[in-house]
Amino acid sequence: MQKGYVSGYPEGTFQPEKTVSRSEFIAMLIHSLGQASDTSTTSPWYTPYVNTATESGYYVTGDFSSDDWNAPLSRQELARIAVRVIGKTAKDNTEYMYMATSNGVLSGTGKGALNVTGTTTRAQTVTVIERISSILQGETLPVDALAVANAQEAMNAPKDPWGRAVRTTNLPKNAKDFPYILEEYPNEMYELELPFKGITEPAFKISTPAELYKTDTLIQNKKEMEKWKDNAEAYYKLLLNVDYRTINGKWATDLYSHKNQWNSVGLEEVMDYVAWAKKNKIVTEGSLVVEPSMMFYSRIGGYFIRAEFSFRIKEYTEYNEIFDDIRFHSHQGLDNLKALGKFQKGQWYHGYADIVLSTNIQDGIKRVSNTATLFNLSTIIHKKN
Incomplete structure (x- = not known):
């Protein structure tokens, strides 16, 4: 602080353990x-x-x-x-x-x-x-x-198609389900519980990333995967970053453009959220990264891709529908998230979830489905220091 390149907070504290953006x-x-x-x-x-x-x-x-x-x-x-x-x-x-x-x-x-x-x-x-x-x-x-x-x-170490290091030691217990294990992700992300666990009907059978990388020409196509990745991350950049003072119709149309246009939830519902965010004085920030080497598929669920995300909720009047996510309102009832209770204002959270993707009428890119949620039965979320 003496050298002038880092300042304290208005109350006069330095907060040395606070995360830097x-x-x-x-x-x-x-x-x-x-x-x-x-x-x-x-x-x-x-x-x-x-x-x-x-x-x-x-x-x-x-x-x-x-x-x-x-x-x-x-x-x-x-x-x-x-x-x-x-x-x-x-x-x-x-x-x-x-x-x-x-x-x-x-x-x-x-x-x-x-x-x-x-x-x-x-x-x-x-x-x-x-x-x-x-x-x-x-x-x-x-x-x-x-x-x-x-x-x-x-x-x-060996590299994946994106030039990232592949590790061969300290592997997750389900390493065989993936084409490779990346150095940058912890075992916790790989070992996230899959949807439809315990359901034996053939339609619910999940194809693992390792299987898809051998048989699915879309998954084998790096350029195609980059399109899916860019679309999903653009969607969640909007969804996780809300400010009631600036959110508007453009935010809604931009968010909707990254969703599956065949689904029943339309632009009107997104505009309803915009109105609610303004009324409820919602301010949030966050980011999400999806991982193409962690893509799954089932006949019932379609494609879903694993993601790492962080967020914090800064302001609101009523603790309700803070994010435009179909299950945010019920996250406190999920056994895997129950211990967290309400998300605390100003607290950063970090987690992993599987994001559902589906075909879009416009260009064939697998876009974010209206059934996608960060708050499902297998999601892992922790407080960040």
């Missing part, structure tokens, strides 16, 4: 480097800092799993930017993490663990920025040898 990190970084930003464009507030980071080559479009600047900054995202700031580069995420650890910018989170999808606190961000400053001044920093070894192993 992508925009906050970029602003802190640009301030620490003493780089001027054109403040003539101030909406959103972080625009000048993002522009400066982009012009300087620190940030490149596609660095983040979604383009939500208010989402928590992951350690992998931090590594990509930090490595460029110290004047180095890499060809993929695993090499960026290796460069970050081998140059002393990042340490492991315990016994050398890389925790690439983990978030970053304000205190940790300050430490990283101080290390960047030291490197730029010509210092050689000590390194976490275990973290470097783990990063090197991930860098040299």
Whole structure:
């Protein structure tokens, strides 16, 4: 705080364990480097800092799993930017993490663990920025040898079609159900309980990702999977980020454009939610990433894809229908979510869920079904520190 690149909160506290967002990190970084930003464009507030980071080559479009600047900054995202700031580069995420650890910018989170999808606190961000400053001044920093070894192993590991490290140790108990196991996701995500568990009728039989990758030409098509992925993530970027002061008809039509147009729920219902969000003074933020290598199929349920998501509910008047999700109102009655009770205002939550996709009348892209929900019987949600 003494150097002026990180400020406290209005009540005078620093809150060192508070999670840092992508925009906050970029602003802190640009301030620490003493780089001027054109403040003539101030909406959103972080625009000048993002522009400066982009012009300087620190940030490149596609660095983040979604383009939500208010989402928590992951350690992998931090590594990509930090490595460029110290004047180095890499060809993929695993090499960026290796460069970050081998140059002393990042340490492991315990016994050398890389925790690439983990978030970053304000205190940790300050430490990283101080290390960047030291490197730029010509210092050689000590390194976490275990973290470097783990990063090197991930860098040299086999890669999937998207260039991501595939791990071969500490596998989930159902590893055979997937074409490969990615380094960046924990076993908890792979072991998420499937829908229709215990139902033996043939129509409910679920084809696993491993089976689909062998037999389904759509799943085998990387470009097609990217379309499905982009559509689902665009849908949830809208659904999870609501502000009653700005939500409008365009928000509704944009959200509806990512839904299956054959379903019975239409634009009118989405507009009803817009009206409710305004009346109930709802403000939320969050992000979601779907994983193409975790795609399932059944004749009854169709395709569903596994997702990792984070959200927090910031404001509302009445705790009801906070999200435009068919099961939000009943989540407190689900055994798997009952312990959470009501989601607390201002608290970040992190979880995994299977998102139902179905064919759209317009272009054949598997879009988000009206039966899709983040709050189902198999969803896992935790509080984030």
